[in-house]
Amino acid sequence: MNQVLNIFRKDTRRFWPEILLSVVLTFAYAAASPNSWKAFHDQNVQQRMMMITGALTFLMMTGWWLLIARVVHAETLVGDRQFWITRPYEWEKLLAAKVLFVAAWIGVPYLLTQSLVRAEAGFSPIANAPILLLNLLMMSTAFLLPLFSVATVTANFARLTLTLLACLAILIGYTFLTNGIPHGYIASNPYPNRVLYPLLFCGCAVAIALEYATRRVWASRAMLIVLPLLLALSAAAHSRQSLVDRAYPRPSAEVAPPVSFALTPSAARPIEARSYEGWDYIDLPFRFSGVAEGYAVVTADMKFTLTAADGSQWTSPWQQTHDHIGPSGHGSILSLQMSPALYDRFKSGPVTLNITFALSHYQADTVTTMPFPTRDQVVPGVGTCTAEGSGLVCRSAHDPRLTYASAVWTNVPCSNSPAPPAATKPGAAWYEPGNIDFALSSVWTPHLYFSGGGDDDTGSRYNWRICSGSPFTVTQYHLMDRTQTSVTLTNFALPAEVRPT
């Protein structure tokens, strides 16, 4: 233990400017965090604040990067000239000293500042300590540990930087590979990847321990090179097209679909074809309806099959789509993606178009009716919310569940309360929890922006507002099941012209 503390003290004394910089940036980031849930009435101010928060996030992470690089390279593991390798350092204690340093000067300030941020947001840091610790663990796994492991196999800051730039290039390639399958079809990720973080944690931890124990740098480097490949394979295995079929099973014939679909072309919204970046898209105005009261449906992916009169057929891969459908129905434009060659093949005559949706079926479990909030009012299940522009900006101690909110737009001044029915129209907002397992900030900021207040034939959007105290209903849902459902359109003619965009 003495050796651990001796090395820790030495590093702390030596790197106090870097520590100071990192801690100041962590506190500055925390100080700017409330910008994400504050309601700004001036968009310029809001944009400026968001930019400052973004810049501070980058600077804070750069400060951590610098600190980790400096402390690991103080006893660099690469090379044969370091004074410490012929001194009685015990590798376990050296590693423990470095981990203690990172925990003391990155982990503790982060926990402390995030506790302050949660307190500022009105949440008890003590009550939410497990969430904070989990957030720290996830952040360490996603950022600190990979950085630490790369620092152990590089000799100095410049080489670390070059290596990280190379990693960034690999990451971009990895993102491309995992998000887009060849030919540009992108399917949603039906399962959260539960292998990714444990694999990343274990891979980095083993590489670090191996390097400290043996200083066989090429073995550790090989491990860190193989690790992204394993991660990419793991991610690819979790986003394959086939997984959509597994996650969203076909229903048995007797089960009625939870939602029905109708093609609804109009003069304002006709069926159109357009080309974009080498692909042709058929835009189909659709109306989703038939969702039972107390239920909701969220579409995740769709695929379509074209069958020509001569029997030739083509089925697209799954492609992402995202619509929230409540009992009141929902209008949307579906964009069917296909290659120009296929388009030309099928446009010559009427075809049968079959569209299959992969969708999630939700059931409402809590419904809250309350006056539309003004400022810092608790909306059950969502958080503490403040009215801003066309919606609510909220802050929450956790990521809320799927939420539907309804409010009433009015085009008369709020002082004329209650507004006459002719001067009102309904507004709806959805919030769906994100796929991200953690965030740098430990306060979630769900926003509810209401549709229905935009331009239409009743006047300019600026005439429409949601008044404080007006009727407001919040419904929260839990997932019931996932399924596939199809709609078939016979004698469908592809538009003759493809409009370039």
Place this chain on the structure above:
Amino acid sequence: MSPTIQTESLAKSFGRTEVLRSIDLAVPEGAIYALVGANGAGKTTMIKLLMNIFPPTAGRAQVLGIDSRKLAGRDFDRIGYVSENQDLPDAMTVGGLLDYMRPFYPTWDRALEQQLVRQFDLPLGRKLKHLSRGMRMKAAFASSLAYRPPLIVLDEPFTGLDPLVRDELIEGLLERAPETTIFLSSHDLAEIESFASHVGYLEDGRMLFSDEMAVLNDRFRDVSITLAAPTPLPPDLPPAWLLPETVDCVLRFVHSEYKGVATDRELAAIFASARDISAEPMPLRSIFLAIAKSSRSHKRAPHIPAADRRSEA
């Protein structure tokens, strides 16, 4: 008593380059062993193998009874290692370095530390990066001697130092000599001649010989024979006669197996008509030059008795 350092067929290659070839060596306890050789001979690699900075490609080494490949952590409590090209923690002051190193060593002698600081006139408050090369070496010495290690390993410790600093360091080292074994490398024969008890000569990755200094001095002689008339160099000279040459009536060579009166008599018998035969002791530098030149001219190891090549001198 087992040797402090012992190697068996120790070899190291970097890719296809053989840097050390089958080195057999034994350094007895209490010796001041100087490993000499030209730049690139493999001295630093040899020391890095002994310190487990590199793993050997073949063979094995034992240091203080421990397999060199397992040398780690607490084993370095008993080893003081200083190298000319070691990266010291430059941001530390001299005092900071000593303060930091002190808790690592259970045997750290605070009084000896202070004595070394005084002896080397070390500026405790100055950062290592602001010190001259000589001062940095002194600081490295102080931090490696203050815990009284039973083995001190020095890689080219005096290279590039002015004579005054060099003498100070040698003096500091010799004060520790009675209680320790010292293994050092150097390419400068003159600097080790005065204090080394044993010497090994490394050339092109091969140990040409390894011997006790006194034995070496006794065994090598610069022989000069003045003949009655000019004579060409006779063929088939004994292999122990290195670098033979004739100039007019004088035959000269370096005798590598000189055995005192017995050899004098042997030479007198061979050159019965010689007007004069002299066998002069040689400085270490001349011995090494003779061996090196002989080795290069024959592209092989010069004639050194087998028992001496693998020496526990």
